[in-house]
Amino acid sequence: MNILYIEDDPMNRRVVRDMLDVAGATMVEAGLAEEGLRRIAAEPFDLVLLDLRMPGMDGFEALRRIRARTDAAGTVPVIVVTADTATDLTERCLALGADDVLFKPVAMDALFDAIGRILARKGGDDLLF
Numbered sequence: 001m002n003i004l005y006i007e008d009d010p011m012n013r014r015v016v017r018d019m020l021d022v023a024g025a026t027m028v029e030a031g032l033a034e035e036g037l038r039r040i041a042a043e044p045f046d047l048v049l050l051d052l053r054m055p056g057m058d059g060f061e062a063l064r065r066i067r068a069r070t071d072a073a074g075t076v077p078v079i080v081v082t083a084d085t086a087t088d089l090t091e092r093c094l095a096l097g098a099d100d101v102l103f104k105p106v107a108m109d110a111l112f113d114a115i116g117r118i119l120a121r122k123g124g125d126d127l128l129f
Contacts, residue, residue, distance in 0.1 A: 002045050049081050
């Protein structure tokens with residue numbers, strides 16, 4: 001599984017990378033939304049993990065741009081990963097096209113459960129999650 005994590009904090013990226021390594025997934029990192037969007041345009045990903053609060057373009061706008069694509073990249077599953085605690089955040093993210101929302105600090109079981117739910121919806125048979 002090839003996963004892109006768009007997150008400005010290198011420590012958060014490292015923690016999630018270590019979790020995904022356990023499952024044998026490959027994680028590509030993007031420190032800013034703009035970089036992540038360039039990566040999505042250039043290579044296929046099975047899943048995108050997306051932080052909401054980043055310098056420059058935020059995750060909300062990045063999610064809008066991903067979903068506005070008319071190619072296969074526009075349908076890539078996106079899990080929002082955020083420390084934001086707004087009460088309507090989950091509903092807002094889902095309305096913009098996110099597949100799931102996880103709150104930081106991310107627990108390995110919560111991450112794997114979210115990925116597993118997405119794979120099940122897609123009809124995937126990847127038993128790693």
